[in-house]
Amino acid sequence: MHAGCVAHLSSLGCSKNLVALCFFALLLISSAAAQSAADAGREWTAAHRQQILDQFTRLLTIPNVASDTANIRRNAETLLGMLKERGVDSRLLTIADAPPVVYGEIPVPNAQHTIVFYAHYDGQPVTPTDWVGGDPFKPISRMENGEERIYARSASDDKAAILAQLTALDALRAARIPLRSNIRFVWEGEEEAGSPHLGQILDANRDLITGDVWLICDGPVDQSGAQSVVFGARGDTHLEIRVYGPGRELHSGHYGNWAPNPAMMLAQLLAGMKDESGRVLIPHFYDGIEPLSPLEQEAIAKAPKNDEKLKHELRLGHVDGGGKPLLELLNDPTLNINGISSGRTGSRANNVIPATATVDLDLRLVVGIDWREQQNRVIDYVRSQGYYVSEREPDARTLRANPKVAFVIRDSGYNAVRTAMDLPIAEDGRQRTPRSD
Ligand SMILES: [Zn+2]
Secondary structure (H helix, E strand, C coil): CCCEEEEEEHHHHHHHCCEEEECCHHCCCCHHHHHHHHHHHHHHHHHHHHHHHHHHHHHHHHCCEEHHHHHHHHHHHHHHHHHHHHCEEEEEEECCCCCEEEEEEEEECCCCEEEEEEEEEEECCCCCHCCCCCCCCCCCCEECEEEEEEEECCCCCCCCHHHHHHHHHHHHCCCCCCCEEEEEEEECCCCCHHHCCHHHHHHHHHHHHCCCCEEEECCCCCCCCCCCCCCCCCCCEEEEEEEEECCCCCEEHHHHHCCCHHHHHHHHHCCCCCCCCEEECCCCCCCCCCCCCCHHHHHHCCCCCCHHHEEEEEEECCCCCCCCHHHHCCCCCEEEEEEEEEEHHHHCCCCCCEEEEEEEEEEEEEECCCCCHHHHHHHHHHHHHEEEECCCCCCCHHHHHCCCEEEEEEEEEEEEEEECCCCCHHHHHHHCCCCCC
């Protein structure tokens, strides 16, 4: 569920939050073989389409919500079997009461590097009745935009990445293209539950999971369709803010113009946080951002430009950012309203002054800004607008004693990371990467 990156081992502690779209063959192979490895992958996939689809379908039929202990175990055992079938030295890394990490390792004699491929085999919780077709674990094939697509829970996020890794391995072997690096697979079973045990499992298996880089294979394809490796991921944190009107909903005809309306108060508070172009006006919001290096700027400048195509596809008459391209804006922190609620609309609308209004703010982060600090900046701004800020649900006394009260709930968060593009192994991959077209 993320963007993408190559994660350097030093940032392993939060590696689960990094995600990458990985071009699997990228760093595995010898220079001269680079193009032929990509070709080998394409040829193998075309020639073994049905076999690959059958394997994928089988994998997708196993329910994979992290809390479903029995089925999560079945997923792990199935993946272990798929590695063993390929002769990969593999095992389950377990601790009590947690889905196992599926681990595999291919040692390569005289290898200069070790590359760890991360993916996760669990999926987002799902309600079958809300799923088109009624069964998220019964894969269906459908034509979409002129291509055949498979729909099932985790078909993209993130079982596809696992099957891509196995398929790439099959293709390279079939073409007798030797691996140049040691390969390690780390496939997690509770990423969508927040990875509560990943750190513990990794700590207990430091030697096994160490590598020059982690490639986090969990993220969207670039909108251009080009293969890409992304050298960083934004951090994220949330704040819920509730403001208060009357202690109970009031009739708008009887109390309108007198009783303050919390929806309007919240709208005014939020409107003050950004200007017309989407620039955040909260003091210090952009302080501390670690600037992009010349190499990083160059990479952004050379990356595919998808903005116009996206504007068209998304029916956007305008975009935020004062004319800066999307890729550049991804390197700024955001202040985004995830959801907002107060009163009712549509057929449920009625003539009330609501009692409360609530917003969920989502703060995306970049390197140099700590998630706790960013929460504080927003909270300080709320306070500067005349609100008494309470981090506990305010009682009647508090509400009576203060002109305006905001109840703030801080969610946890994680910081952004960036992997240096001039690491030797990154340079290596860059130079050997065939241009995708
Ligand atoms: Zn994911």
